[in-house]
Amino acid sequence: MRLKKGHVLLLWVLLCSGGTGAIEPVSIASAVCLAAGFLAGYLPSHLHLNTFNIRNEKKGNTGLKTDLENKLFGQHLASRIILRAVNEFMSNDNPEKPLVLSLHGPPGTGKNFVSKLIAQNLYKEGMKSKNVHFFSPYHHFPRQIQISTYKSYLQKRIKSSVSNCERSMFIFDEMDKMHPGLIDSFRQHLDSYDELDGVSFRKSIFIFLSTAGEERIVQTALDFWKAGRDREEIDLKDIETSLYRSIFNDKSDFFRSTLIYKSLLTVFVPFLPLEYPHVVQCAVAEMKTRASEGEGPPDLDVANQIASDRLYFPKSERVFAVNGCKMIRQAVLLHARSHFMGNVESRLRDLEEAKDKHPTDESRNVQSGEAGQAVPHR
Numbered sequence: 001m002r003l004k005k006g007h008v009l010l011l012w013v014l015l016c017s018g019g020t021g022a023i024e025p026v027s028i029a030s031a032v033c034l035a036a037g038f039l040a041g042y043l044p045s046h047l048h049l050n051t052f053n054i055r056n057e058k059k060g061n062t063g064l065k066t067d068l069e070n071k072l073f074g075q076h077l078a079s080r081i082i083l084r085a086v087n088e089f090m091s092n093d094n095p096e097k098p099l100v101l102s103l104h105g106p107p108g109t110g111k112n113f114v115s116k117l118i119a120q121n122l123y124k125e126g127m128k129s130k131n132v133h134f135f136s137p138y139h140h141f142p143r144q145i146q147i148s149t150y151k152s153y154l155q156k157r158i159k160s161s162v163s164n165c166e167r168s169m170f171i172f173d174e175m176d177k178m179h180p181g182l183i184d185s186f187r188q189h190l191d192s193y194d195e196l197d198g199v200s201f202r203k204s205i206f207i208f209l210s211t212a213g214e215e216r217i218v219q220t221a222l223d224f225w226k227a228g229r230d231r232e233e234i235d236l237k238d239i240e241t242s243l244y245r246s247i248f249n250d251k252s253d254f255f256r257s258t259l260i261y262k263s264l265l266t267v268f269v270p271f272l273p274l275e276y277p278h279v280v281q282c283a284v285a286e287m288k289t290r291a292s293e294g295e296g297p298p299d300l301d302v303a304n305q306i307a308s309d310r311l312y313f314p315k316s317e318r319v320f321a322v323n324g325c326k327m328i329r330q331a332v333l334l335h336a337r338s339h340f341m342g343n344v345e346s347r348l349r350d351l352e353e354a355k356d357k358h359p360t361d362e363s364r365n366v367q368s369g370e371a372g373q374a375v376p377h378r
Contacts, residue, residue, distance in 0.1 A: 064121040073278040077236060081236065081267060095203060096192050098205065100266045104210050106217070109271040111209045119169060131161060135172050136173045155186060158170060159199055216239070221273050273321070276321070290333075
C-alpha cells in the first residue's frame with residue numbers, strides 16, 4: 001500500500017516529535033499547530049485540522065504549576081483557578097467551548113504576567129508565537145469612528161489563526177476599555193458552536209484582562225486583614241458573588257456587552273492586591289533575572305528599599321501597594337544605574353585624592369627640572 005504525501009508528512013512530524021508519548025505538556029499546542037501547518041496544503045476541503053490531534057498523555061502541566069508557584073507572588077487564588085482551568089482544557093480532546101478566562105484585579109498584580117506564563121508553557125516561542133495574539137484597545141483600536149474596520153479585522157484575524165492552529169490564544173488587555181461593538185463582533189467565537197464558516201473554535205483560548213471589580217476584590221482582602229485572617233484563607237466563594245455583582249453592574253462597555261448575559265466566560269479569576277513582602281519578592285526576582293544576564297547578585301537591602309519607596313494604602317497602615325509590582329523592573333534598573341554612577345564618582349574621587357598625595361613620576365621630573373633651571377650655568 002502506497003502512502004499519500006499527506007500521510008507521509010504526518011508520520012514525519014510524529015517521528016520527529018519522538019512519538020506522542022514523549023511530547024511534553026508544554027509543547028502540545030506547538031505540535032498540533034506544526035502538524036496542521038504541514039498538512040494544510042494536502043487536506044481535502046471537507047476535513048478539518050483538528051482531525052489530527054496529538055493527545056497529551058501526561059496529566060497536569062508541571063511547567064505551568066512550577067512557574068505559578070515560583071514566579072507569581074501573592075496570588076494563591078488566581079494560581080489555583082488558572083492551573084485547574086488550563087490543565088482541564090488542554091487535556092480535553094473535545095471541549096464543549098473555548099477556554100475563556102476573565103482576569104480581574106488592581107494594576108500590577110500579575111494579570112499580564114500570568115498571561116505570558118500561560119503562553120510560555122503552551123507554545124515553544126511563548127508570546128512571540130504566531131499563534132498567540134495580544135490586543136490593546138489604545139494601540140490596536142484607538143479610533144471609535146473606525147469600529148467597523150476594526151470589527152472586520154478582528155474577525156478575520158481570529159478566524160485565520162484558528163484555521164491554521166486550533167489551539168490559538170488571544171489576549172485582550174484592558175478589556176473594560178474595549179468598545180462593546182468590538183467585543184460583540186467575536187462573541188460567537190466564544191460560544192459552543194461546532195463550527196462557524198467551516199472552522200471550529202472550541203480548542204482556542206481567550207484571556208481578558210481588566211481592572212473591573214477591583215474595589216470588591218480589594219475590600220475583601222482588607223476585610224480579611226482587619227479580622228486578623230491570613231490572605232491565603234481567602235477562597236473563591238468569599239469573593240465570587242460580590243465580584244460578579246460588581247462586574248455585572250460596572251459601567252464599562254465590556255460588561256454592557258453580551259458576554260456575561262450569554263454566560264460565555266469560563267471563569268472569573270480575581271487577583272488580590274499585593275503587600276510589602278510581595279513587592280520585595282518581585283524586586284528580588286527582577287534582580288535574579290538581571291544577574292542571569294551578567295549583572296550583580298540580588299541585594300535584599302536594595303529590594304527592601306525599592307519596596308519601601310512604593311505607595312501603600314490605607315495610608316496609616318500601609319498594607320497594600322497602590323500599583324503592586326508595576327514598574328518594578330524600571331525601579332531595579334534605575335537603582336542599578338544610580339549605584340553604578342555612584343561607584344564611578346567614588347572611584348574618580350579616590351583617584352584624584354591619590355594623585356594629590358602621590359605625584360606621578362612625570363610631575364616629579366617636571367618639578368626637579370624646574371628646580372635645576374633655577375640657577376643657570378655661565
